Amino acid sequence: MNAPLAVRRSSTLAVISLVAGILGWSALPVIGSIVAIVTGHLARAEIRRQPETLEGDGLAIAGLTLGYTMVALAIVGMLFVLLFFGGLFAVIATTS
Template identity: 65%
Template sequence: MNEPVRSTSSLAIASLVSGILGWTVLPLIGSIVAIVTGHLARSELRREGDRLTGDGMAVAGLVLGYLALATLVIGILMVLVFFGGVAWLSSWQQ
């Protein structure tokens, strides 16, 4: 009759908060922390699933972290390609 009280995983909360910070204040650091803590939270929840909750928060943190990291990498590549093309065009015209 008495169900044990389930608490939310601290790592899942940290993953979600870091994922949000990865999109706002700390793009690179927040994304990496969100990914690491998200994976740690998922493994913790698999081990102690009867006592902890928060899988949705961990997954949301992982998604936010991976998307922010991918956006950052694509943005850097686009800048490099653009300025590389500009440098190539300027050297070609001389």
């Protein structure tokens, strides 16, 4: 007889990573992105340890991508604001 197929379930951490990544782009930019990154890495490690019972690596990668992209855009945005206002204050200081 054939052995019954093992049922694989999605990793809870992978789902949390994806949801937090989406929240990082909408409601909670900083917190959501950090949670997406942390839980995404934890989910991928968990899935690698138990590949016969867990799936959801794509969900974890999507959460990681959303989280890292939002963090990168936030850093670029902060640098832009600092450079813009720093230059503006420098111009004001030299003309006065």
